[in-house]
Amino acid sequence: MPFKKTLYRITHWETWDYRIKLVPLAPVWFWHCLRAGSWWFFTPSNPTLTFGGFEGESKKEMYDQLPPALYPRSVYVAPTLSLAEAEQLVIAHRYDYPFAVKPDVGMMGLMFRKISTVEEFRQYHQKMPVRYIVQELVRYPIEVSVFYYRFPNAARGTITGFLRKEFLEVLGDGKSTLWQLICEYPRVAYRLDEMKAKHADKLEYIVPEGEIYCLNYALNLTRGGKLVSLAHEKDERLLAVFDELSHFTKHFYFGRYDIKCASIEDLKAGKNFSILEFNGSGAAPHHVYGNGNTLWQAYRIILHHWAVLAEISKQNARNGVPYWKFRPGWAFLKGAKRHLKTLKRLELEAETHPAPRSEGA
Numbered sequence: 001m002p003f004k005k006t007l008y009r010i011t012h013w014e015t016w017d018y019r020i021k022l023v024p025l026a027p028v029w030f031w032h033c034l035r036a037g038s039w040w041f042f043t044p045s046n047p048t049l050t051f052g053g054f055e056g057e058s059k060k061e062m063y064d065q066l067p068p069a070l071y072p073r074s075v076y077v078a079p080t081l082s083l084a085e086a087e088q089l090v091i092a093h094r095y096d097y098p099f100a101v102k103p104d105v106g107m108m109g110l111m112f113r114k115i116s117t118v119e120e121f122r123q124y125h126q127k128m129p130v131r132y133i134v135q136e137l138v139r140y141p142i143e144v145s146v147f148y149y150r151f152p153n154a155a156r157g158t159i160t161g162f163l164r165k166e167f168l169e170v171l172g173d174g175k176s177t178l179w180q181l182i183c184e185y186p187r188v189a190y191r192l193d194e195m196k197a198k199h200a201d202k203l204e205y206i207v208p209e210g211e212i213y214c215l216n217y218a219l220n221l222t223r224g225g226k227l228v229s230l231a232h233e234k235d236e237r238l239l240a241v242f243d244e245l246s247h248f249t250k251h252f253y254f255g256r257y258d259i260k261c262a263s264i265e266d267l268k269a270g271k272n273f274s275i276l277e278f279n280g281s282g283a284a285p286h287h288v289y290g291n292g293n294t295l296w297q298a299y300r301i302i303l304h305h306w307a308v309l310a311e312i313s314k315q316n317a318r319n320g321v322p323y324w325k326f327r328p329g330w331a332f333l334k335g336a337k338r339h340l341k342t343l344k345r346l347e348l349e350a351e352t353h354p355a356p357r358s359e360g361a
Contacts, residue, residue, distance in 0.1 A: 038323035042281040044316035048251040053280015056336025110343040140260040161287030166226040172207025179203040237268040256283035
């Protein structure tokens with residue numbers, strides 16, 4: 001690894017592998033397990049999400065508990081369907097191109113795609129060995145992340161994090177090729193191999209002056225997205241929106257909402273927004289990244305969220321929601337890890353041997 005890249009990673013804790021970051025906190029995690037008498041102390045936190053929404057839960061499971069008007073229109077495609085059957089499903093549900101596709105069970109934006117043509121859809125279906133979602137493309141211009149929790153017997157909850165997500169994009173000047181713009185952009189300085197593979201057929205494209213070229217449509221941190229703090233926008237109106245959501249679902253007590261909206265003001269007014277997903281007990285409090293925190297400040301935020309998660313789980317356990325037993329939990333977690341490994345392999349293959357472009361076109 002080049003010296004500059006190594007030095008950058010050492011001095012920027014947010015680029016470290018999550019396992020390295022969390023090792024010093026492991027004793028606290030095991031303390032919560034010990035107090036709960038369960039390795040899976042978090043599983044009662046969101047009773048209607050499998051494994052408490054820690055990992056491996058289905059997006060369908062989440063959508064089915066939300067107000068239908070508040071999430072994108074979706075249809076679920078089994079990998080066992082023939083290509084003709086999958087195409088007919090899209091036609092029958094009247095999806096217009098472009099639309100979005102993503103695994104029903106997924107994370108980190110892996111295998112999320114914007115599908116612009118029939119050929120792109122065919123290629124995606126042929127590659128996917130797992131159930132995936134075809135979803136209308138949400139056109140709202142702003143994507144935000146809201147971390148919310150509510151104790152089971154409380155009427156009101158708390159918003160701990162509020163962030164805006166920004167795409168990985170470059171701005172054309174009418175002179176430079178896409179590759180030149182990529183090489184000059186600090187945010188992708190250490191993702192050049194990925195960018196070269198992903199945009200192989202566009203590298204010599206002269207991006208017109210003022211044109212914004214999207215390098216990745218997935219807004220996750222791991223896919224190059226950027227988080228910008230909106231902590232100053234938190235207020236009673238915003239909290240009221242998520243309190244109402246929490247009471248509607250009845251059993252979403254702890255997690256992070258990823259949402260697209262027309263404006264922050266509209267979101268506070270409870271209109272013109274769409275919930276992309278709700279991440280349960282395994283959700284990372286992304287606001288550790290968006291506020292210029294030091295590693296120690298980030299640790300305090302994480303430890304606070306773990307303590308809240310443990311308390312919510314304990315209260316739900318008292319209300320009759322059982323902790324998962326070790327063996328079923330271990331088997332489920334291993335299955336989720338295998339699934340994630342499959343998605344990572346598919347994503348790596350797509351980056352190494354890209355098909356004709358479906359992103360950034």
